[in-house]
Amino acid sequence: MTAKPVFQPATCPNLQPRPDWWRVRVDEIDAAVRAVSAGEVARVAVTPNGRNVWAVMYGHQAARHGTGTWAIASNSRNVEAYRTRDPDVQVAMFVCGVHGAEPEATAGAMNLVSLMETGRDLRGAERPGLVELIEQYRLILLPCVNMDGRALSGDTLRGASKEDFVRISQGVWADGTAVGYPACKQYAPLPLDKVRHPGGYPNGDGYNIMHDACPGDLRxxxxxxxxxxxxxxxxDLIVHMHSHSNGGQVLHPQMLGYPLHERRVLAYQQRIHDALEAAHLRPPPPFGPGGHSGINLVTASSMASGGLSLTFEQSACAEWTFDEAIEEFYVVVETFLRHGLDEPFSPREAVARGRTE
Ligand SMILES: [Zn+2]
Structure with a gap:
């Protein structure tokens, strides 16, 4: 058996230096999570290269287990066989850093952890309205799911050329050509012995976690x-936070999804757009009805709990400042939590029956 290749972090000319409150390195994430005292901490996984994947929870008790999983209980006459939680407390989860090369949401989550722990984020800013909203929920933050990919990625891609963006994210073959799309989605795992650099997309074994979503064959x-x-x-809500080279956008609803969730995703496309526009964060127009996303971890997330699951892409490029990236993260969290008070993210009875409400 040959030893697994060892890679060094990607480098790139012309990147903007990070401000000191932009803490996205694996040791910084680890230290911040270990210092959490107001919230609870859970270790979700250990990566192929031995790093911890953390979740941080704030507010309200964890759910009691029901008598069945969502998959069976949603076929019964009573979804409470799965969902035992007090219906007034919804669980909102923000999943960051599944692609390690996309640090924006990790930076946002680290600032939000500081806000919840100390009343101020890493910039020293208060956000009392956001903290009050969060208190209405059980909030679960995963600051960085792909710690191996993060370790191979820089602090930012702000200032990278389009070509470097692709190379650093999706990797470079041994002959120097970029892996790029669609090749980056043809391998599980990416053959690490055939690349010069795997990029920050995959984990330490070469797997793109975002597409590790086949039941019975999770890798x-x-x-x-x-x-x-x-x-x-x-x-109840699982927001998969990614980054792309455009302004902030909620992506299409899932190809395989509950009818109610499709309606909700389209509603949130518009709501998030409007909130980002009101905050002068220059969002592109919402995608609107018609399109669908292929199966991935977002699909599997919904199958795991019956929760509303969707993807938000933050802006990774230099047209948006580091400060704007943090604001974008906050506005997204606030918009979901504000609307969620009036309209449950995922009323399970309606979801399970295939109704739209
Ligand atoms: Zn991504």
Whole structure:
């Protein structure tokens, strides 16, 4: 058996230096999570390269287990066989850093952890309205699911050329050509002995965790741990936070999804757009009806708990400042939590019956 290749962190010219409150390195994430005292901490998985994947929870008790999983209980006459939680307390989960090269949401989560722990984020800013909203929920933050990919990625891609963006995210073959799309989605795992650098997308074994979503054939501890956490916590909302080279956007609803969730995703596309626009964060127009996302961890998340699961892409490029990235993260969290008070994210009875409400 040949030893697994060892890679060094990607480098790139012309990147903007990070401000000191942009803490996205694996040792910084680890230290911040270990210092949590106001919240609870759970280890979700250990990565192929031996790093811990953490979840941090704030507010209200964890759910009691029902007599069945969502998959069986949603076929029974009583979804409470799965969902035992006080219906007034919803569980909102924000999943960050599944692609290690996309640090924006990790930076946001680290600032939010500081806000919840000390009343101020890492910039020293208060956000009392957000803290009050969070108190209405059980909030679960995963600051970085792909700690191996994060370890191979820089602090930011702000200032990278389009070509470097692709190379650093999705890797470079041994001959120097970029892996890029669609090749990056043709391998599970990416053959690490055939690349010069794997990029920050995959974990330490070369797996793209975002697409580790086939029941019976889960290949990463990270995806398995995340899905188990979603199921155990009976998550009502699972927001998968990624980054792309455009402004902030909620992606299309899932191809395989509950009808009610499809409606909700379209509603949140507009709501998030409007909130980002009101905050002068320059969002592109919402995608609107018609399109669908292929199966991935978002699909599997919904199957694990019956919760509303969707993807939000933050802006990773230089047209948005570091401060704007943090604001974008906060606005997204606030918008979900504000609307969730009036309209449950995932009323399970309606979801299970295939109704739209
Ligand atoms: Zn991504």
């Amino acid at each position: 990463t501890a990270e995806a398995a741990g995340l899905l188990k956490l979603i199921a155990d916590e009976q998550a």
